[in-house]
Amino acid sequence: MSAQVDRTDASAGLPAHPERATMEGRNKVLGFWLLLGAETVMFACFFGTYLALRGSSMDGPTTQELYQIPMVALSTVILLTSSLTSVIGVHGMHQNNYKKMMFWFGVTVLLGLSFLGLEIYEFVEYVHEGHTFTGSAFGSAFYTLLGTHGAHVLFGVTWITTLMIQARKRGLNLDMAPKFYLASLYWHFVDVVWVFIFTVVYLMGKVS
Amino acid sequence: MEANTQPTQAQTGKQDSGLKYVASFALMILLTAVAFAAVAMNIVPQGWVIPLILVLAAVQVFLQLFTFMHLDLKKDAVTVSFMVTGLFIGVVCAVAVAILV
Numbered sequence: 001m002s003a004q005v006d007r008t009d010a011s012a013g014l015p016a017h018p019e020r021a022t023m024e025g026r027n028k029v030l031g032f033w034l035l036l037g038a039e040t041v042m043f044a045c046f047f048g049t050y051l052a053l054r055g056s057s058m059d060g061p062t063t064q065e066l067y068q069i070p071m072v073a074l075s076t077v078i079l080l081t082s083s084l085t086s087v088i089g090v091h092g093m094h095q096n097n098y099k100k101m102m103f104w105f106g107v108t109v110l111l112g113l114s115f116l117g118l119e120i121y122e123f124v125e126y127v128h129e130g131h132t133f134t135g136s137a138f139g140s141a142f143y144t145l146l147g148t149h150g151a152h153v154l155f156g157v158t159w160i161t162t163l164m165i166q167a168r169k170r171g172l173n174l175d176m177a178p179k180f181y182l183a184s185l186y187w188h189f190v191d192v193v194w195v196f197i198f199t200v201v202y203l204m205g206k207v208s
Numbered sequence: 209m210e211a212n213t214q215p216t217q218a219q220t221g222k223q224d225s226g227l228k229y230v231a232s233f234a235l236m237i238l239l240t241a242v243a244f245a246a247v248a249m250n251i252v253p254q255g256w257v258i259p260l261i262l263v264l265a266a267v268q269v270f271l272q273l274f275t276f277m278h279l280d281l282k283k284d285a286v287t288v289s290f291m292v293t294g295l296f297i298g299v300v301c302a303v304a305v306a307i308l309v
Contacts, residue, residue, distance in 0.1 A: 033287040037294030044298025048305030
């Protein structure tokens with residue numbers, strides 16, 4: 001009953017928490033949380049900037065005129081659901097169920113892509129209404145915050161897709177498990193940021 | 209360091225049913241619906257809407273961190289300290305920028 005796990009065990013089935021079974025995996029998880037702590041500070045600064053500048057819309061449209069609550073609600077449901085599907089993917093990994101893991105991460109990618117599609121549509125609409133990056137301080141702060149979040153979604157989609165291609169070649173082992181675990185952590189973080197975006201940007205924009 | 213290794217207990221994996229994720233997801237959807245309803249309908253007194261939706265967002269973030277992201281206050285003291293430090297510095301910066309600019 002040794003706690004030691006080496007890679008030859010992988011064929012006999014992964015341990016209960018394969019992402020923490022190796023020193024490399026544990027270090028990756030720890031390091032990734034440090035990155036998420038730093039990302040929290042970055043996004044917080046964008047939120048602060050947005051709150052300071054959201055009233056400075058020059059002659060362009062205001063938050064009240066721009067935001068469409070039904071579309072924000074749809075984006076929110078999509079992203080929240082994708083957070084659930086990615087955790088089910090990790091759950092599949094913990095059960096050593098390769099097919100379940102791949103299926104649910106695949107669903108996560110599709111939901112992420114539909115979120116991006118909606119966001120692009122939204123930005124195109126806003127530009128037609130005169131809300132542009134260089135049009136006002138409000139525009140700059142808005143697109144910086146939303147654009148950085150959207151870039152994170154795009155990166156997450158690309159990351160999970162490439163991981164799935166790699167897993168098809170290599171299978172699920174102690175080397176791949178931490179990668180999928182980190183990708184799901186990243187995806188949840190992106191969702192956490194969106195929770196604040198729909199609250200602080202969209203809902204508060206409709207209230208005041 | 210090896211003492212920290214998770215033993216290969218298959219049973220811990222089996223106890224971990226997917227149900228808690230679905231329950232937590234349902235709660236997140238409910239909190240979101242309440243936040244949207246508070247803004248879209250006139251059910252909450254004017255001054256209370258913003259504090260209410262901010263609290264709902266904070267609750268939802270903690271749900272994400274401790275259920276979906278598997279944070280554990282006792283087991284992952286270092287990772288929790290990374291996030292707490294990040295949140296603390298972040299909130300200070302955000303509030304300062306929002307007030308001072």
